[in-house]
Amino acid sequence: MLTLYHAPNSRSTSILALIEALGVRDRVDVVEVSVARADGSGGPDPRNPHPEGKVPFLVNGADSVRERGAIVAYLTELFPDAGLGRPAGHPQRGRFLGWLFYYAGVMEPVLVHRFAGIDHPALGATFRDFDAMVDRLVEALAEGPFLLGEDYSAVDLLLSSPFTAFPDAVPDHAAVRAWVARCADHPATRAVLQREAAG
Incomplete structure (x- = not known):
């Protein structure tokens, strides 16, 4: 099962929205973690495996993906039927x-x-x-x-x-x-x- 490490109201919110738009929320375990915030609140969460303690971080078995653009490409290729990506060979x-x-x-x-x-x-x-x-x-x-x-x-x-x-x-x-x-x-x-x- 996929696991998304997510902090509410952060950059990972868009990835959570993508997962919902793809219709695969039931196939992704979302683990809410704390992160350092711009206002000085929050901080690293030991449950978060991201090497810099950031979100989003997507784990799929022994593989992992960081950076939103990469996660978007990864998920849209993994779930192409939703039509939100453009697979190899697509004119766009x-x-x-x-x-x-x-x-x-x-x-x-x-x-x-x-x-x-x-x-x-x-x-x-x-x-x-x-x-x-x-x-x-x-x-x-x-x-x-x-x-x-x-x-x-x-x-x-x-x-x-x-x-x-x-x-x-x-x-x-x-x-x-x-x-x-x-x-x-x-x-x-x-x-x-x-x-x-x-x-």
């Missing part, structure tokens, strides 16, 4: 993988630097800036209501997750705001966010 496979890596390599660093108030030419040259990031989202959304066109996928869940968690961070662009609202209204995301908000 490259775009799907590109967005997963874009999230980890560009989007999250840009958002964290913006939140922390850190700006430096090297950061913009390496990761792009916030406006360039928004432009990439807008360009993709011009082709359909979701990042890969007409159909909601796991890349929508992942890339919208910082904005569903922090609505004040949603870019001031109508297409992006509407996309975030559509993603937040997905039944699995809505259910998980409501449960975690209720504590």
